[in-house]
Amino acid sequence: MGALEGKTALVFGVANHNSIAWAITQKLAAEGVRLALTYQERMEQNVRKLAATLDQPLVLPCDVQSDADLDTTFARVGEEFGGLDILVHCVAFAPTEDLKGRVSRVSRAGFLTALDVSAYSLMAMAGRAEPLMQARGGGSVLALTYLGSERVVPGYNLMGVAKAALETAIRYLAWDLGPQNIRVNGISAGPLRTLSARGVGNINDMFTLVEQVAPLRRNIEQSNVGDVAAYLLSPAASAITGDIIYVDNGFHVMGLGAM
Numbered sequence: 001m002g003a004l005e006g007k008t009a010l011v012f013g014v015a016n017h018n019s020i021a022w023a024i025t026q027k028l029a030a031e032g033v034r035l036a037l038t039y040q041e042r043m044e045q046n047v048r049k050l051a052a053t054l055d056q057p058l059v060l061p062c063d064v065q066s067d068a069d070l071d072t073t074f075a076r077v078g079e080e081f082g083g084l085d086i087l088v089h090c091v092a093f094a095p096t097e098d099l100k101g102r103v104s105r106v107s108r109a110g111f112l113t114a115l116d117v118s119a120y121s122l123m124a125m126a127g128r129a130e131p132l133m134q135a136r137g138g139g140s141v142l143a144l145t146y147l148g149s150e151r152v153v154p155g156y157n158l159m160g161v162a163k164a165a166l167e168t169a170i171r172y173l174a175w176d177l178g179p180q181n182i183r184v185n186g187i188s189a190g191p192l193r194t195l196s197a198r199g200v201g202n203i204n205d206m207f208t209l210v211e212q213v214a215p216l217r218r219n220i221e222q223s224n225v226g227d228v229a230a231y232l233l234s235p236a237a238s239a240i241t242g243d244i245i246y247v248d249n250g251f252h253v254m255g256l257g258a259m
């Protein structure tokens, strides 16, 4: 029996088969985890098709900007699963005009939307997950981030600001929820070709640069993130919390670009 066999997980952020959330979902499913997936309304068809390949997951609509949606989602998970062991946050958004434009010209509304969807949502989810995880004697929370939170990555712009807030939330949530035996961590993934990544400027240049500069001289794949996620969410990582683990073929250790 695997370390995650029989655990329950709630995953936010599957949009299609390229989604990082889908790679994590598949890995958790293979480990024998009972799954609940949420979808943003416009993604329903895609998500239901993917969910049909799993063993009867719970599939729920949830816009993370809606407190009512979040309340309903966690209530349903509580009813169906009687508790929750794993929460996966793979959600991010910034309005295109604010993401593509200059940082000094970001609108107040764009900033608030980006921070709401991409950072506040983790705090909103964690608070609702707490009682469900307490019912299980603890739990593990995972969110996805990117290096653009701590270094300037031209084109990442407003999303870098949002990811900085997300990473700080990870650390404060780890401290806040630690007494309940709930761990909170992040994975800082290298660039991947997903729906969201299309909105980031210079994404093709980023792939080329990673191939030239990363110590492993290649780009990552979604499954690399799924593997590390399964580890971080498992008891093997029971002493790791408040941390950000890089899954980027070592790119973040480099001090110089292509030479």
Ligand SMILES: NC(=O)c1ccc[n+]([C@@H]2O[C@H](COP(=O)([O-])OP(=O)(O)OC[C@H]3O[C@@H](n4cnc5c(N)ncnc54)[C@H](O)[C@@H]3O)[C@@H](O)[C@H]2O)c1
Binding pocket: 012, 013, 014, 015, 016, 018, 019, 020, 021, 039, 040, 043, 062, 063, 064, 065, 089, 090, 091, 092, 093, 117, 144, 145, 146, 188, 189, 190, 191, 192, 193, 194, 195, 196, 197
């Ligand atoms: N793709 C990359 O290069 C990369 C690298 C590092 C980190 N990440 C992060 O990984 C996570 C997953 O992104 P992805 O690359 O798999 O792209 P994706 O487009 O597949 O996933 C993003 C998800 O966010 C959801 N979402 C956006 N606004 C929402 C809302 N209001 N309510 C509910 N859901 C909403 C979308 O429906 C989608 O499922 C994001 O946090 C992203 O920033 C991505």
